[in-house]
Amino acid sequence: MQLFAGIRGEVWSVQSRRMLVTDLHHFLELPPDTPGPAQRLAEHLINIVRAGTAGDVGTAWESALPCRRRPANRHCPGRIIVQRTEPAAPLRWQCSICDDEGVISNWEDSPFDLRRRRMALANPVHEIVISDEVGAALRELSLLDTDCERLVFRIRADRGSIILAVTDEDLEELIGSVAAEANHESNRRRRQRLDAAFDALNDAAATANGW
Numbered sequence: 001m002q003l004f005a006g007i008r009g010e011v012w013s014v015q016s017r018r019m020l021v022t023d024l025h026h027f028l029e030l031p032p033d034t035p036g037p038a039q040r041l042a043e044h045l046i047n048i049v050r051a052g053t054a055g056d057v058g059t060a061w062e063s064a065l066p067c068r069r070r071p072a073n074r075h076c077p078g079r080i081i082v083q084r085t086e087p088a089a090p091l092r093w094q095c096s097i098c099d100d101e102g103v104i105s106n107w108e109d110s111p112f113d114l115r116r117r118r119m120a121l122a123n124p125v126h127e128i129v130i131s132d133e134v135g136a137a138l139r140e141l142s143l144l145d146t147d148c149e150r151l152v153f154r155i156r157a158d159r160g161s162i163i164l165a166v167t168d169e170d171l172e173e174l175i176g177s178v179a180a181e182a183n184h185e186s187n188r189r190r191r192q193r194l195d196a197a198f199d200a201l202n203d204a205a206a207t208a209n210g211w
């Protein structure tokens, strides 16, 4: 049961809310025969770490990541709110709607730590509203460099909309990455999702630049 070492720390807090206490290291490099639920949990926690480290430090913010809970067999419509306070402190997360919440320790300097290593240039930023499908397609991209990955995991939810904040250069780079990955994709359905994301970003670029 080594696989579940990371979730063995599940505890009940005094308010009897369930708090999932996890150590990211227990979810890295899972063997290929890991059961599906453990793999999905690992993917969920990894995405939370990406969002938590891509966004700003200090304040809690609502990411585009969907809640994984399925009360009464329906997807919880909530999204994951993340908060990163300081290095070496566990990342905190909670669903915006249900009581799913947890903390993740040992995220620093993992391959999913997207904290910026250098100062960013303050170029004008476009706020682009995208669909959940486009957001999910962007999260699936496997060939992104760290700067693009940070943009994708900074995508936030705001009053029901999903918002991608990018400069012209960011957007151009992201569109290029989507196109490159779509060109190499042999799975037809995934290619369709990438093509749809490509079209949506291209339209957004055209609008942002008044083309």
Ligand SMILES: [Zn+2]
Residues within 6 Å of the ligand: 067, 068, 069, 076, 077, 078, 079, 095, 096, 097, 098, 099, 100
């Ligand atoms: Zn939820």
